[in-house]
Amino acid sequence: MTGINRTGVNRTTDKRLSCWRALLTAALAAAWLTASVGASAQSIMPRAPEIAGSSYILIDATTGHVIMEQNSEEALPPASLTKMMTAYIAEVEIDNGNMSYDDLVFISEKAWRTQGSKTFVDVNSRVRVEDLLRGIIIQSGNDASVAMAEHIAGSEAAFADLMNQHARALGMENSYFVNSSGLDDDGNTNLMSARDLATLARAKILEHPAHYAMYSEREFTFNGITQANRNTLLFRDPTVDGMKTGWTTQAGFCLVASAERDGMRLIAVVMGTASEDARVVETQKMLSYGFRFFETYKLYDAGEVINSERVWSGAQNTVDLGIADEVLITIPRGRADDLVATVETDEIIRGGFEAGQVMGTVQITLDEEVIHAGDVVAMQSVERGGFLRRLIDALTLFFMGLFSSDDN
Known part of the structure; x- marks a missing residue:
């Protein structure tokens, strides 16, 4: 018999698809269950023991x-x-x-x-x-x-x-x-x-x-x-x-x-x-x-760069921002991945500053509780740019401001 039994073929294909769907559903369910159990286990923290003392x-x-x-x-x-x-x-x-x-x-x-x-x-x-x-x-x-x-x-x-x-x-x-x-x-x-x-x-x-x-x-x-x-x-x-x-x-x-x-x-x-x-x-x-x-967790090394920012009217276009000194914090064990860092700096950073100058702040939270707040500093000195650089950047910022005003 040389002909193809398409019905048979379709039926076989349907069975395979059903099997894959069942396996995929089971895998997703297992992954969800594992994640749920992991998250639940990770968040378990007993209350502190009672201490018999004044x-x-x-x-x-x-x-x-x-x-x-x-x-x-x-x-x-x-x-x-x-x-x-x-x-x-x-x-x-x-x-x-x-x-x-x-x-x-x-x-x-x-x-x-x-x-x-x-x-x-x-x-x-x-x-x-x-x-x-x-x-x-x-x-x-x-x-x-x-x-x-x-x-x-x-x-x-x-x-x-x-x-x-x-x-x-x-x-x-x-x-x-x-x-x-x-x-x-x-x-x-x-x-x-x-x-x-x-x-x-x-x-x-x-x-x-x-x-x-x-x-x-x-x-x-x-x-x-x-x-x-x-x-x-x-x-x-x-x-x-x-x-x-x-x-x-x-x-x-x-x-x-x-x-x-x-x-x-x-x-x-x-x-x-x-x-x-x-x-x-x-x-x-x-x-x-x-x-x-609990654990003592190293949040930042001394001199660690955490991001880079655009520098206007400077001899260079960007500056690395980081942490001057090593930062250690105390957190519940296993919660390091749940830390949230928020960095705030001036919207416009202009050239003409020394390495180590405070450029903003970083705040670390865990479950919306502030764990650490500290300064963010410039990792390099950036001199003021030349006249042409300052002129171009001033005009750029001017037009950016106009467009921003139009959008509002």
Whole structure:
């Protein structure tokens, strides 16, 4: 049979088309389902864990972004967290060249008699600054704190004034100091907020990194007496490398901790918990939440070009616009593709400007929330064009304006 059964051919073709339509429909449905599930999974963000403390805060140390907080601006007794400021001032003095680790500090009777946790310095002896600093940070030595205060400022009262000045310079708006140790002083006590403590911790880490390694040391031996670091998180979590504990009856159990995982560093502060174990457990809750659901994301490299713009009346026709300094932000994990950048510049850019001159702004939003706002700068200098260039561009802009007016 040489003839073609067109009906058969048509019927076969119809079956093939139906099969392809079914496959295509299934594929599209699967793709839609996958996208929907992916989007749904990506947008899932649990609420922050409840923390059993008077106040707390969790920040990204690199960006300063607050991930979670509660009563973070309330001024509360910080107990030995005070010593973070005492150590900070010592670190500033060292980095400014006003003293060194090897300087010898005279131990007064007042310092020697100071009660509470001790480094066990001997009265009328001389102790190296480095040993006192370790005594303050690792052993939480009240005697070491008073000795350091007297060495730097002459008296503890004068040092407290210095502490308050440094607090104001750092923007610590809810802190007030009367002594260097955190002990109750005849009914007067130091006051600090959780936010201020996070600010101080961040300044220590970013501005005086050479001293930060001391906060991770697990023990310190002085005068034949070995004492373990009171920050027990150092022994529980290998990513934790600082910072300081505190306790008094009035303050409760407090802790400032910092940890780094996969290039992200967090600072957690909890104040007024019920026990030594509780402050560790509550801090671990915050750190786990922050690391699991957030990331430090590099938005722009230093000097990164983000677009080019027309230059009028200039020696060149275009200029690259970009970001002067590296920009890092904190965002929920997996949301980088959802960031929206809006760049605003002058409608007309004329030649005659230097590299680095601000030419506009860039705003980054996520779900309509502003995550970052910063300047956009010229990446090159552009001189004014010659007379003929300026004349041609002036006429061009004039006629463009006329046509634009006609269109309106």
